[in-house]
Amino acid sequence: MPERPPGTDRGSERERMRVGIVGGGLTGLALSYYLERRGVDSVTFEASSSPGGVIRSGRQNGTVVEYGPQRMRLSDTLAELTNDLRLRHELVVADDDLPLYVYADGTLREVPTSLPAFLRTDALSWRGKLRLLAEPLTADARPEETAADLFTRKFGPEAYHNVIGPLFGGIFGSDPARMPAKHSLQGLLRLEQRDGNLLVPAIKRVALGGSSSPAVVFEDGNQRLPEALYEATSDRVRLDTPVEAIGEDGDGYVLEAGGESEPVDEVVVTTPADASADLLADVAPDAAERLRGLHYNPLALVYLEADAPVDGFGYQVRKDERLHTLGVSWNGRAFGRDDVTTCFFGGMWEPDLVDESDERLADIARREYEMVTGRDAEFLEVERLHRGFPAHDDSWDALEGMELPDGVHLATNYTGRMGIPSRVREARGLAKQFSS
Numbered sequence: 001m002p003e004r005p006p007g008t009d010r011g012s013e014r015e016r017m018r019v020g021i022v023g024g025g026l027t028g029l030a031l032s033y034y035l036e037r038r039g040v041d042s043v044t045f046e047a048s049s050s051p052g053g054v055i056r057s058g059r060q061n062g063t064v065v066e067y068g069p070q071r072m073r074l075s076d077t078l079a080e081l082t083n084d085l086r087l088r089h090e091l092v093v094a095d096d097d098l099p100l101y102v103y104a105d106g107t108l109r110e111v112p113t114s115l116p117a118f119l120r121t122d123a124l125s126w127r128g129k130l131r132l133l134a135e136p137l138t139a140d141a142r143p144e145e146t147a148a149d150l151f152t153r154k155f156g157p158e159a160y161h162n163v164i165g166p167l168f169g170g171i172f173g174s175d176p177a178r179m180p181a182k183h184s185l186q187g188l189l190r191l192e193q194r195d196g197n198l199l200v201p202a203i204k205r206v207a208l209g210g211s212s213s214p215a216v217v218f219e220d221g222n223q224r225l226p227e228a229l230y231e232a233t234s235d236r237v238r239l240d241t242p243v244e245a246i247g248e249d250g251d252g253y254v255l256e257a258g259g260e261s262e263p264v265d266e267v268v269v270t271t272p273a274d275a276s277a278d279l280l281a282d283v284a285p286d287a288a289e290r291l292r293g294l295h296y297n298p299l300a301l302v303y304l305e306a307d308a309p310v311d312g313f314g315y316q317v318r319k320d321e322r323l324h325t326l327g328v329s330w331n332g333r334a335f336g337r338d339d340v341t342t343c344f345f346g347g348m349w350e351p352d353l354v355d356e357s358d359e360r361l362a363d364i365a366r367r368e369y370e371m372v373t374g375r376d377a378e379f380l381e382v383e384r385l386h387r388g389f390p391a392h393d394d395s396w397d398a399l400e401g402m403e404l405p406d407g408v409h410l411a412t413n414y415t416g417r418m419g420i421p422s423r424v425r426e427a428r429g430l431a432k433q434f435s436s
């Protein structure tokens with residue numbers, strides 16, 4: 001496809017460039033918002049009747065329940081966005097020094113996220129702490145090794161086993177021994193290349209109280225963010241309108257949606273990998289085939305009405321503890337809400353557990369929570385996500401060398417970074433690219 005100067009027409013049909021966005025989750029809505037601010041025309045199609053994709057909030061007994069992301073880091077970009085949307089006063093900010101825990105050897109142990117915590121934690125022995133500090137003496141990270149091998153080699157077996165493995169695996173519901181570093185740790189590989197080691201940037205960022213952004217939630221639920229983006233751009237967003245196909249149309253593309261054909265110059269696909277594969281089948285068959293094979297980790301989120309025994313964000317479970325629970329989030333405690341506790345199950349470790357009955361999941365969640373914390377727990381509800389987190393395992397090999405036709409873009413969790421701040425940052429960067 002010939003290159004078009006940005007902001008110009010396709011043929012003589014229109015005077016301005018028009019971007020077609022598939023998916024009204026956070027990425028699609030943030031892109032729509034940033035494009036509008038930059039004066040670039042766009043249309044967004046969202047399959048479901050509400051905006052936000054996996055960011056969904058509800059209430060149980062009057063208390064906010066998050067069916068997707070529990071909280072987010074208020075990065076500079078996100079802070080600016082919440083200011084622009086006049087949402088800043090709706091943010092609830094957690095205490096700076098609130099700890100996170102790992103359940104290891106039958107008890108909750110503090111994750112060292114500051115120098116004092118590093119000194120006092122019993123998650124690591126003194127020998128383990130000294131070994132961790134020897135990281136600059138280890139050989140460079142290797143893209144081909146697994147995340148587990150990389151962390152073990154660089155920070156020592158104890159730090160990996162007790163802290164880094166449970167935390168890193170917890171982010172993706174994954175087993176780091178099945179996640180190649182080149183797919184799952186690209187940022188860290190770049191950091192090491194830049195700074196020569198990983199310990200010094202980690203110390204600057206964490207131990208000296210550096211630049212880590214505060215954890216926040218929205219008072220009425222995190223869905224408030226995509227809702228506000230939708231409100232700001234609703235004339236350009238069509239809910240309840242799935243895109244059924246993407247076709248070529250002269251110099252541009254056409255989106256088939258809602259019984260109509262919408263011509264656009266650029267297409268940005270933000271949907272989960274299986275949906276993207278279907279949509280790209282005609283315009284990018286090779287890319288579609290590659291995307292179709294990406295693995296996701298299924299998740300069951302079990303909500304309990306349960307008190308937290310200590311202040312903190314929650315805990316991850318070390319894998320040899322023989323619990324089904326992957327991790328627990330204490331959003332109630334961390335953000336001053338009532339005591340709704342979210343327990344995560346399934347993931348790469350026990351994918352079939354997600355399809356167990358509500359009764360069985362409730363029973364496991366309650367029993368294990370009471371055992372770990374000594375607190376009573378009442379079951380509230382279960383949420384199942386069969387495509388929970390992108391696995392970033394070796395199925396990502398398929399993306400190596402993937403090419404998309406000129407004018408087709410993927411802005412997603414599985415081609416970029418997962419997480420609210422990263423999705424907003426990618427959307428902002430793409431909008432800038434389209435307007436320059």
Ligand SMILES: Cc1cc2nc3c(=O)[nH]c(=O)nc-3n(C[C@H](O)[C@H](O)[C@H](O)COP(=O)(O)OP(=O)(O)OC[C@H]3O[C@@H](n4cnc5c(N)ncnc54)[C@H](O)[C@@H]3O)c2cc1C
Binds near residue numbers: 046048053243299417
């Ligand atoms: C359980 C869970 C917990 C998480 N926890 C955190 C956290 O604590 N902190 C954090 O920062 N991040 C967290 N994340 C990650 C974060 O929520 C995601 O990275 C982000 O919300 C993804 O947004 P997205 O728009 O890229 O994708 P999605 O939210 O998947 O949006 C894609 C959209 O495309 C739509 N769609 C699908 N097919 C079509 C079609 N044919 N036509 C039109 N539309 C279509 C879907 O309906 C959906 O709305 C979590 C994610 C999950 C699932």
